[in-house]
Amino acid sequence: MNEFAHAKPPARFDAPGPLSAVLFAAFLAFFVWSLAGAGISISELIGGLPNMARIGAEMVPPATDRLLPMLQSVLVTFQMAVVGTVLGIAFSVPLAVLASRNHTPHPSVRGAVRAVISFMRTVPDLAWALFFVASVGLGPFAGALTLIVDTIGFCGRFFAEAMEEVDSGPPEAMAAIGAGPLDIIACATLPMALPSLINTSLFALEKAVRSSVVLGLVGAGGIGAELATSMEMFRYDQAATIILMIFALVVVVEQLSSRVRARLIGGRG
Numbered sequence: 001m002n003e004f005a006h007a008k009p010p011a012r013f014d015a016p017g018p019l020s021a022v023l024f025a026a027f028l029a030f031f032v033w034s035l036a037g038a039g040i041s042i043s044e045l046i047g048g049l050p051n052m053a054r055i056g057a058e059m060v061p062p063a064t065d066r067l068l069p070m071l072q073s074v075l076v077t078f079q080m081a082v083v084g085t086v087l088g089i090a091f092s093v094p095l096a097v098l099a100s101r102n103h104t105p106h107p108s109v110r111g112a113v114r115a116v117i118s119f120m121r122t123v124p125d126l127a128w129a130l131f132f133v134a135s136v137g138l139g140p141f142a143g144a145l146t147l148i149v150d151t152i153g154f155c156g157r158f159f160a161e162a163m164e165e166v167d168s169g170p171p172e173a174m175a176a177i178g179a180g181p182l183d184i185i186a187c188a189t190l191p192m193a194l195p196s197l198i199n200t201s202l203f204a205l206e207k208a209v210r211s212s213v214v215l216g217l218v219g220a221g222g223i224g225a226e227l228a229t230s231m232e233m234f235r236y237d238q239a240a241t242i243i244l245m246i247f248a249l250v251v252v253v254e255q256l257s258s259r260v261r262a263r264l265i266g267g268r269g
Contacts, residue, residue, distance in 0.1 A: 059240035066238060070226055074245050077222035078253075080140045080215075081208040084147020088208075089201050092152050096159030097185055102171070103163060114160070121153030129215045143220030147208045155204050162196035163189050195264055202257040209253045213246050223249075 016024065095113055097103050104110035128149050132142035170188040179187070190197075216224015223242055230238040 055236050058236040061237065062241040062244060063235065063237035064241065067241070070223065070238075070242055070245060073216075073223040073226045074249055076140050077212045077216065077224070078209065078249060080143045080220075080222055081147060081205065081212045084144045084212070085151050085201070085205045085208045087144075088148040088151025089155055089204065091148065092155035092159050093190075093197075095152065095156045096163060099156060099160040100163040102168070103181065103185060103189065114157075117153055117156035117160075119153075120149050121157065125150050125211050125215060126218055129218050129220045133219045138219040138221070140221030143212055143215045143222060146215055146220060147212060150211060151204050151208060154207065155200055158200045159193075159197055162193040162200070165196075166192040198264060199261055202261055206250075206254055206257050209250055 095117060098105070099110055099113040099117060101110065104113075125146060128146040129142060132145045136142050136145065166189055170192065171184045174184045174188050212220075212222055213224045213227070216222040216226070217228045219225065223246060227239060227242045227246075230236070230242060
């Protein structure tokens with residue numbers, strides 16, 4: 001007992017080194033500078049509270065006079081997200097094969113494909129939406145094209161990493177008996193990577209549903225266009241109805257996606 005009575009508890013944190021302390025101080029200085037750059041103002045926030053309260057009061061009760069057109073726009077939004085996700089996934093699989101270290105025909109091909117995928121992922125959704133709206137016109141087609149590109153940028157990277165992480169035994173065994181590259185990919189790599197591919201695809205669908213709402217604000221169709229119109233016309237009661245519909249759509253998609261992922265994990269177990 002005497003030994004434990006004089007024992008000291010372990011330190012909760014290790015003392016930072018000089019370099020870590022300097023970097024942390026530099027981060028704090030940059031953060032404070034960024035507060036000014038971001039225009040953070042407590043006085044303006046307090047001054048805006050009455051406007052927030054007024055808008056919130058005008059949202060209650062939510063309007064139901066355009067319920068059917070709003071529901072149709074929600075359906076278009078979901079259709080846009082599904083089409084963009086499915087086609088994006090279909091294009092992502094061959095690109096991921098070329099971008100994977102164990103299946104690419106040449107390192108230069110892998111580097112070029114990864115650069116294309118990174119470019120698609122780096123450019124913001126709204127920039128793609130503006131590009132396609134200017135190219136093909138207003139409407140859900142521009143939104144679907146945007147979601148296809150965004151899905152390729154998202155899934156292409158994770159699909160390639162999933163293919164690189166599969167067990168090398170079965171592909172090597174198939175190669176030893178004379179199987180071709182496409183046979184190895186179709187019969188060994190893709191089946192082993194399929195759980196990860198499905199998981200990533202479900203996350204891509206959730207992401208597309210949320211993105212499709214924002215894309216409507218720049219003319220890409222769907223419920224986002226309805227929301228933009230309601231806000232511009234100061235119909236905050238209609239905006240409240242649209243926000244509730246968007247919330248319901250996102251929750252339903254996320255719940256279904258979570259159940260599929262849970263069943264997938266249970267099946268693997």
